[in-house]
Each structure stands twice: as C-alpha cells, then as structure tokens.
Amino acid sequence: MIEELESSRIEIQAHLDGLKTQEERNRLGQFATPSLLARDILFHAKEFLPANERVRFLDPALGSGAFFAALKRVFKADEIESSSAFEIDPHYGGPAEELWVKQGLKITHGDFTQAEPDPAFNLIICNPPYVRHHHLKGDEKKRLQQSSLTASGHKPTGLAGLYVHFLLQCQAWMAPGAIAGWLIPSEFMDVNYGKEVKKYLLDKVTLLQIHRFCPEDIQFTDALVSSAVVWIKNEAPKSEHEVLFTFGGSLAKPDIVKSVSSKDLAKEAKWTRFPKAGVREEEVDGVVRLSDLFSIKRGLATGDNKFFVLNEQQVASLNIPATALRPILPSPRYVKDDEIKADEEGLPTNVERLFLLDPKMPEEEIQSKHPELYRYLLEGKEKRVDQGYLCKGRKRWYDQEQRGPAPIVCTYMGRSDGKSGRPFRFLLNRSKATMANTYLAMYPTPAMQQRLDADPSLLEKVWRQLNEIKPEVLLGEGRVYGGGLHKLEPKELSKVPIELD
Ligand SMILES: C[S@@+](CC[C@H](N)C(=O)[O-])C[C@H]1O[C@@H](n2cnc3c(N)ncnc32)[C@H](O)[C@@H]1O
Structure with missing residues (x-):
C-alpha cells in the first residue's frame, strides 16, 4: 500500500514541478528529496531514537511528502504515535493532503516560521527551503532574524538563507531528548554566515553527526548544491563530546568516518575539512605559512x-x-x-x-x-x-x-x-x-x-x-x-x- 502511494507521490511531484518555472521553485526552495535518500534518512533516524519510544513526527517543509512516505516505509504503524507537517504552498500542500491525510498526517497549510511552537515532537526530519538571502525581502529578513534569535538565542546575519532560520527555530518544537535530522547545504560549515549556526549547534543542542555527501555525486541534480545531513538531539551539550563526521557513500555506509571533539570544533572555522583532514595542529612557532x-x-x-x-x-x-x-x-x-x-x-x-x-x-x-x-x-x-x-x-x-x-x-x-x-x-x-x-x-x-x-x-x-x-x-x-x-x-x-x- 505505502509503496503504491509512494510511486504515485513521485509521479505527482514530477508533474507539479513541471508546472512551475525554475525561478518560481527557487523562490520557495522547492526541490524534493529523492525517494531513496529520504528512506535512508528515516532508517538512520531510527538508530538514534530509543527503541521503546513511539514516534511523534514533524516535517516543517513537507512538499509532496517524501519524508512522511519514508516514515511510513521505515516505521511500523504501531511505532508511530502522530505525524504533522507544514507546507506553505498549496500547489504541493493540496495534493499532499489528498495523498496522506488518510494515512494519519496532519498538515498545516502555512508558514512554519510564523507558527506558534509546540515542543511535542520527538522526531523532526526536514529538507528546508534553500532560499538564498537575496530572495528574502528586508522586512521578512528582519522578522526571521528576530524569531530565530528568540527561539535559539542566536541571530544569524542578513546573509543567511531561509534554511538557517528553519534550523535555528526547530528546537522550540522538540520534546526533551528529541532527534532532528536536517538535510541542508553544507556551505554553512565554511562561510561567515554559518558561524552562528555552528555556535548554536555546539552550545544549545547536542550535535550528534554531520554526514556530507560527496559533491561529485550530486544528490539534487536540479538544485546543484552540495548537501549534508545534520543530526541533533535536544539535550544540553556536555562540556566536551564527540561529534561524528562522515563523508561519501551513504548514511548507512559512509566512505570516511572520523569523530571530532566539540572543543576542537569550537576552534575550527572550516568544518568541511572533516572527516578527510584531522584537527588542525595548534599554531606553534616554527610552522611556516x-x-x-x-x-x-x-x-x-x-x-x-x-x-x-x-x-x-x-x-x-x-x-x-x-x-x-x-x-x-x-x-x-x-x-x-x-x-x-x-x-x-x-x-x-x-x-x-x-x-x-x-x-x-x-x-x-x-x-x-x-x-x-x-x-x-x-x-x-x-x-x-x-x-x-x-x-x-x-x-x-x-x-x-x-x-x-x-x-x-x-x-x-x-x-x-x-x-x-x-x-x-x-x-x-x-x-x-x-x-x-x-x-x-x-x-x-x-x-x-x-x-x-x-x-x-x-x-x-x-x-x-x-x-x-x-x-x-x-x-x-x-x-x-x-x-x-x-x-x-x-x-x-x-x-x-x-x-x-
Ligand atoms: C526543499 S523542499 C522539501 C520538500 C519535501 N520535504 C522533500 O524533502 O521532498 C521545501 C518545501 O518547503 C516549502 N516551504 C517554503 N517556505 C516555507 C515556509 N515558510 N513554511 C513551510 N513550508 C515552506 C516549499 O514550498 C517546499 O515544498
């Protein structure tokens, strides 16, 4: 049943994408997660969740519902307590409703960043809209900066895209100990506007893992960004803990694995050096640069x-x-x-x-x-x-x-x-x-x-x-x-x- 629904969803997604121009899709960051990748992500999420806990699932940017379908494929019906989602655009939200409401998904048709947070969820999985900052109007940007600050205590610079605000605002929706997996562009790991994101990931939540896909096998052929999945737990971080950095292959079987201490991460400006390279040596006299x-x-x-x-x-x-x-x-x-x-x-x-x-x-x-x-x-x-x-x-x-x-x-x-x-x-x-x-x-x-x-x-x-x-x-x-x-x-x-x- 779910396999048939997923096949219909893939067809519907392609049809709906075809009705929009590239420009329109860029403006709302509408690039779907490939079905197999969505399933890998939900399998991985299952490893982080306590075995005896029923899932209370939230996808803040549903699209046609790649992650909800994956949830239903990976978790048995009695392992799921509730499922909710947001979608701003009825172009996708409408057909998703027809497909998924009977399967128990509660969809809110509206803007996730303007909704009143409810810390009820123990699993958030999201491929947030990758809308670059220059597509965000001045007032909108200010509102987002303010709501991210309120939610996370960190105010991203005006150069941050919409996905950063989604990420910074999600903790307010997480129950204690909840897990979130974010499929986002990896550029935050290196660029200036990512500084606040990295601080947040180290100071406010427990950062579990960052998996970076090999940029050569582009996951989103039409969006052409190199992507990462960031896994966090809603738990105050210990003064020092290990974060798993994985690269290439798949989430289940990465090509390279390295664990890096949160203390070393706090000192490092370029996180994409991990896991290929190790922790940078302290600057000592005699190192010629x-x-x-x-x-x-x-x-x-x-x-x-x-x-x-x-x-x-x-x-x-x-x-x-x-x-x-x-x-x-x-x-x-x-x-x-x-x-x-x-x-x-x-x-x-x-x-x-x-x-x-x-x-x-x-x-x-x-x-x-x-x-x-x-x-x-x-x-x-x-x-x-x-x-x-x-x-x-x-x-x-x-x-x-x-x-x-x-x-x-x-x-x-x-x-x-x-x-x-x-x-x-x-x-x-x-x-x-x-x-x-x-x-x-x-x-x-x-x-x-x-x-x-x-x-x-x-x-x-x-x-x-x-x-x-x-x-x-x-x-x-x-x-x-x-x-x-x-x-x-x-x-x-x-x-x-x-x-x-
Ligand atoms: C990158 S797509 C991901 C869709 C789907 N979850 C997937 O993985 O295939 C992001 C979705 O977020 C929606 N969106 C954009 N801005 C939003 C907002 N402020 N609140 C809720 N949804 C939004 C877009 O319409 C788009 O469907």
Whole structure:
C-alpha cells in the first residue's frame, strides 16, 4: 500500500514541478528529496531514537511528502504515535493532503516560521527551503532574524538563507531528548554566515553527526548544491563530546568516518575539512605559512576580459602603442605547463601572448594621437562595456588596476577529480605578464624578497614545494561547491602551512 502511494507521490511531484518555472521553485526552495535518500534518512533516524519510544513526527517543509512516505516505509504503524507537517504552498500542500491525510498526517497549510511552537515532537526530519538571502525581502529578513534569535538565542546575519532560520527555530518544537535530522547545504560549515549556526549547534543542542555527501555525486541534480545531513538531539551539550563526521557513500555506509571533539570544533572555522583532514595542529612557532613568504592577492578584475584582453592580431590591427598595453596571462585552462617561460623582453613564450589594454591617458589624447584605438573605445561604449559594474565605478572607465606580474600564481578554482587529482596549481611565472582574477597572485614579502635576492634559485624550490602540498591540506582551507568545485580565497591560501627543506 505505502509503496503504491509512494510511486504515485513521485509521479505527482514530477508533474507539479513541471508546472512551475525554475525561478518560481527557487523562490520557495522547492526541490524534493529523492525517494531513496529520504528512506535512508528515516532508517538512520531510527538508530538514534530509543527503541521503546513511539514516534511523534514533524516535517516543517513537507512538499509532496517524501519524508512522511519514508516514515511510513521505515516505521511500523504501531511505532508511530502522530505525524504533522507544514507546507506553505498549496500547489504541493493540496495534493499532499489528498495523498496522506488518510494515512494519519496532519498538515498545516502555512508558514512554519510564523507558527506558534509546540515542543511535542520527538522526531523532526526536514529538507528546508534553500532560499538564498537575496530572495528574502528586508522586512521578512528582519522578522526571521528576530524569531530565530528568540527561539535559539542566536541571530544569524542578513546573509543567511531561509534554511538557517528553519534550523535555528526547530528546537522550540522538540520534546526533551528529541532527534532532528536536517538535510541542508553544507556551505554553512565554511562561510561567515554559518558561524552562528555552528555556535548554536555546539552550545544549545547536542550535535550528534554531520554526514556530507560527496559533491561529485550530486544528490539534487536540479538544485546543484552540495548537501549534508545534520543530526541533533535536544539535550544540553556536555562540556566536551564527540561529534561524528562522515563523508561519501551513504548514511548507512559512509566512505570516511572520523569523530571530532566539540572543543576542537569550537576552534575550527572550516568544518568541511572533516572527516578527510584531522584537527588542525595548534599554531606553534616554527610552522611556516604561505603568508610568511607571500602576500597573496586576487588577480585584477578587468571589467570585461573580452574587451580589454587582446591578442597579437588585434593589437596589430588596431595599431595600439606598446605603452598602452601590458602582457597578461591567458586563463588557466589554456596554460598547459606549470612554468611560464619568457623571452628577453619578458613576454611569455609557451602560452598565447595576450595584452591588457591600459592606455592611462585621457580620451582626448587617445583621439588625437591614436585614432584606431579611439575607435575601439567607441565600439566598447556602443557595446556598453563602459556601463558594466566595474567600469562605471572608475574615474576613467577603461583604467585598469595597477597589479604587477607575480612570480608565482595559483589557479584557485578547480576540481579534485581532474587528471592530476590536484584541484589547484601553482605556476612559476618567469614572464612579465600580469594576471586576471582567475588567478591568485603571490608576491614575495619583503623578507622573502631579500632571501630571493641572495639566492634566486630559491623561487624554483619554493614553487616545487608548493606543488607538493597535499590536496587535503589545501582543501582543508578552501570551500567546496556543488559538483565538487573547490575554491580558495587569498586569506585561505595565506594560512596554508608549507614545509621548506
Ligand atoms: C526543499 S523542499 C522539501 C520538500 C519535501 N520535504 C522533500 O524533502 O521532498 C521545501 C518545501 O518547503 C516549502 N516551504 C517554503 N517556505 C516555507 C515556509 N515558510 N513554511 C513551510 N513550508 C515552506 C516549499 O514550498 C517546499 O515544498
């Protein structure tokens, strides 16, 4: 019976999704949990619940009812005492009602975050709406911040999405000792707005487990976020307790398992380093970090690479004077070798020669001295390049940042499943080419520069050493996005330790 109902629900879900645009579904975070995953989650929940306790179930964001169906598949009828759910959108709430009311589900058609909490439930399972903060109106955001603060004692920043508020407000619905499983994007584990969430998870409830799915096997193909299941118990946390971090595989059979003490978690800003990497070593004297050797900056943002980055033919046909050009590296995907070689003038020899247009003179001067270049600028205006976000904010729309060439550059966005298994590459740049913001530029600190002046061969040694840094060490500092894309910010790269021979 339940299997048939679940098959109908899957069909209804697909039909209902098809009636909405992607934009409409984004606005209310309407991406259903795959049926198998919902069942895995309920199986896992059963392990946390005391065997003799009947379930009082709540799903605060029902959709068509993937979790309720899974509840009915995993728990016998006499193991369930009551089941309740919220759904704001009648598009899903209506059909869910028709399917599930006869099965004992009590649905409230309305906004979970505005309902009066009732701490009656001993199992909350939720895939909350992943609505990004910019879809939340100002007043709505303030109301949510206030109600999250009241419910949890933690006020998330304005950058937190709706799912954070669902999570922070759920404890008020949990009976003492109740279990909650939250299927949410894992980004809260690393980003700034996640700080309050992590504090809450450590201070107000007992955090039992965080399972992160492998971003390469995306669970929600249409939402493309890397997801985690966060398991909590409504119980004041002990001063120190172990939290289970699991990764990959399935909830029942993860690929990697590590338990991390809550004390170590409180000190760690990037929780996605677990369980692949261990607890970060205390900063002790003698640990050399990249910030000791390099000042790391993002490469320059041209405002419009297509317009401002020119190849040799364009330069020749536009008759652009050399003084208005600076060599610039091609984007990382066109750079095969890890070493950029150069000729005597400092122009790259083993990658395409490209030039950044940077005339550094007023338009009138360009018009009188370099008519072809002037015509090119007019073409840019016709294409509204000058109206772009960055160009508009400049004194002269075509002025570029004065960011010089860096001897080592890092490709800071990549996948760990690439050919080399290295998500990031360090390139030795022997040329005078500057770099756009597809790279991080690594400029030697004054102390490092002194050492390089004394021993120029040191640069190559450091570069080799950089490419030896284990991916886990780099990934432990960076962020991971849907589809297994890793990214490193300048500050994150600065913190990476390096062992110099
Ligand atoms: C990510 S979907 C999950 C649906 C279902 N539980 C599942 O796992 O397949 C989130 C659901 O929450 C609903 N929703 C969005 N905002 C809500 C709110 N403030 N209160 C209750 N439900 C809401 C959406 O309409 C959507 O159906």
